[in-house]
Amino acid sequence: MKGALTNVPITKEWDIVGARQSGRNMARDLGFGSVDQARIATAISELARNIYLYAGSGEVSFEEVQGEAPVGIKIIASDNGPGIKDITKVMEDGYSTSGGLGAGLPGVKRLMDDFDMESNEEGTKITIVKWLR
Amino acid sequence: MNPELRNILLENSDEIIQDWMDDLKNSKLKEYKSAVSEDLIEQVNREFVNVIFSKLTDEKTSESLEQLSERIVNLGWPLGYLTEGMQSFRSICIRKIIEEVNRDDHEFFLEVMDGVNNWVDPVKNELINKYSTNWTNIISLQKVALQELSAPLIPVMEGITVMPLVGTIDTDRAKLIMENLLDGVIKHRADVVLIDITGVPVVDTMVAHHIIQAAEAVRLIGATCILVGIRPEIAQTIVNLGIDLSKFPTKSSLKRGFEKALELTEREVVSTNEETGKVVDELISSIDKE
Numbered sequence: 434m435k436g437a438l439t440n441v442p443i444t445k446e447w448d449i450v451g452a453r454q455s456g457r458n459m460a461r462d463l464g465f466g467s468v469d470q471a472r473i474a475t476a477i478s479e480l481a482r483n484i485y486l487y488a489g490s491g492e493v494s495f496e497e498v499q500g501e502a503p504v505g506i507k508i509i510a511s512d513n514g515p516g517i518k519d520i521t522k523v524m525e526d527g528y529s530t531s532g533g534l535g536a537g538l539p540g541v542k543r544l545m546d547d548f549d550m551e552s553n554e555e556g557t558k559i560t561i562v563k564w565l566r
Numbered sequence: 567m568n569p570e571l572r573n574i575l576l577e578n579s580d581e582i583i584q585d586w587m588d589d590l591k592n593s594k595l596k597e598y599k600s601a602v603s604e605d606l607i608e609q610v611n612r613e614f615v616n617v618i619f620s621k622l623t624d625e626k627t628s629e630s631l632e633q634l635s636e637r638i639v640n641l642g643w644p645l646g647y648l649t650e651g652m653q654s655f656r657s658i659c660i661r662k663i664i665e666e667v668n669r670d671d672h673e674f675f676l677e678v679m680d681g682v683n684n685w686v687d688p689v690k691n692e693l694i695n696k697y698s699t700n701w702t703n704i705i706s707l708q709k710v711a712l713q714e715l716s717a718p719l720i721p722v723m724e725g726i727t728v729m730p731l732v733g734t735i736d737t738d739r740a741k742l743i744m745e746n747l748l749d750g751v752i753k754h755r756a757d758v759v760l761i762d763i764t765g766v767p768v769v770d771t772m773v774a775h776h777i778i779q780a781a782e783a784v785r786l787i788g789a790t791c792i793l794v795g796i797r798p799e800i801a802q803t804i805v806n807l808g809i810d811l812s813k814f815p816t817k818s819s820l821k822r823g824f825e826k827a828l829e830l831t832e833r834e835v836v837s838t839n840e841e842t843g844k845v846v847d848e849l850i851s852s853i854d855k856e
Contacts, residue, residue: 446736446737471800474767534771534778534809537770540809543807544806
């Protein structure tokens with residue numbers, strides 16, 4: 434299962450459930466505890482929902498990685514949507530363009546260990562990692 | 567179809583049927599039908615052949631076809647088995663005609679193809695349509711069933727109602743929850759509503775947002791909302807996400823929430839007999855431990 438890559442396409446609202454289910458299953462298989470599983474599932478839920486809400490469609494993929502700790506889970510959420518105009522602004526708490534809570538992306542950053550975001554007019558790619566400690 | 571071709575098919579029908587049955591038995595279709603008895607398969611296959619051959623002579627056999635397809639759908643056979651079976655039936659028929667008539671020009675071959683296709687395809691379409699309508703029916707029924715258990719509001723005592731939420735909350739359900747909550751509060755004249763999220767697997771910002779909105783709406787119509795059933799891992803993710811739930815009371819379990827609700831409505835549970843009261847208390851606390 435090492436290095437295994439799973440892709441979950443996001444096109445419907447219910448795909449969010451599928452994405453976080455497979456993420457949670459993978460996290461459990463890797464040995465994450467229930468609190469971390471909930472963190473990972475929540476982070477996936479946020480990213481997948483962003484894809485669904487702002488880009489319409491995209492995909493979430495999962496990967497087992499090594500690095501700071503022997504085992505970690507890497508989640509990549511990518512889409513070909515309009516991109517994020519102001520990257521610094523979306524990382525501020527309480528900023529939302531859709532009337533939401535505006536806690537999504539900064540929240541995801543706090544839930545996970547590593548957070549990386551690339552965005553331009555051709556799409557957005559967010560990579561997050563949680564290490565098993 | 568060309569009457570000449572039709573006669574060839576009818577004359578050789580026994581042979582075609584035999585070939586087809588043998589083909590079905592020997593083919594890899596076997597893996598599909600492990601759960602079904604051979605007799606039943608043969609019986610249904612024969613029935614199908616009867617229907618399809620009667621279709622050849624008489625166009626108006628749609629009723630028996632409908633009955634047959636309904637039966638097959640009810641048997642729950644895999645669609646793959648049917649389409650592959652139909653495919654092999656088609657190729658056997660075409661082969662037979664070509665063997666019988668000794669002509670090998672393109673025109674003739676195309677004519678045979680078209681004839682057989684126009685004969686087999688409507689039957690195939692009928693079956694596939696039956697299958698897909700059956701599936702859509704099941705899905706819509708399940709949707710209705712799911713909606714029925716989606717957001718029930720349970721009045722537990724005067725002024726106190728409980729809404730247990732189980733499963734994923736999407737936009738549609740969030741709307742339903744809000745409507746049921748507000749309707750219920752008015753209908754049952756509730757002062758306190760307990761929203762129990764023990765069964766909600768993930769609380770992300772959207773779910774939290776909907777709960778906050780619902781609680782705020784409940785507050786606007788003069789009742790209080792208490793959020794209960796917050797599991798420790800959910801509490802941690804809520805804090806990590808930085809969601810502010812301080813505007814309304816939250817409790818870890820329904821029991822504590824209920825105690826709070828009694829307090830808010832200026833009531834308490836009193837035992838009429840001290841002995842049994844203790845027993846009940848012990849029982850409740852032992853349940854709580856589990």
